[in-house]
Amino acid sequence: MRKNIVITGASSGLGEEMARQFAAKGRNLGLCARRTDRLEALKAELEKQYPDIKVSIKALDVNDHDQVFEVIKAFKAEFGQLDRMIVNAGMGKGAGIGKGYFAANKMTAETNYIAAMAQCEAAMEIFREQNNGHLVTISSMSAIRGMPGAMTSYASSKAALVALTEGIRADVMRKPIAVSCIMPGYIRSELNEKVKDTPYMVDTVPGVKAMVKQIEKEVGSAYVPWWPWAPLGYVMKRLPLKWLRYLL
Incomplete structure (x- = not known):
């Protein structure tokens, strides 16, 4: 069991709900984000509800890439071992x-890819040293296809993250280190709370439940929820580009 889990971007949305669902499974949590007031409230909630976890x-x-390395190393020192790192901030x-x-496009690309690479680098240094981790x-x-308009930078940064994750997985396939890439569809969160009338949108709790299920299986990659996204x-991979914008 992956007992000690670090989640970035844990102050809201998918990260916050993942923290709740992993806490319910009895896991210790290292939660980080910019909004520490939100983290304080979440910590108090979880420790009250699940007094046996840390x-x-x-x-x-x-x-802040230097801070990424400092924080991940600090969690490892605090817990003794880092079992799972969830690169969620975006x-x-x-x-x-x-x-x-x-x-704005540059900020999205840097946050979703360069910052994610820093988080992966920091976690993998620890996992390689431990010879274990997820x-x-x-x-x-x-990430499946290029997207028009406001989605262009976001989609391309997430596609880069898929490729990065697969490269890391290929690099450690013969080691006891698991690497997973989770590709959510439309799950309600702060990131999309102002988006109305979006097809296939699911609520936060069931959407994150589907994510957590695949994370626990330690799959290589997964579309979640499976229906209708698989x-x-x-x-999406086969649809002519001129039709793609009408599907989503």
């Missing part, structure tokens, strides 16, 4: 390329 919180801006700002929003990255169904994924 919950540690730390401030972390994943775009963002979705942006606009169509060439529309004058380079700063690295999990949270990508997106949008069949849609098959279609």
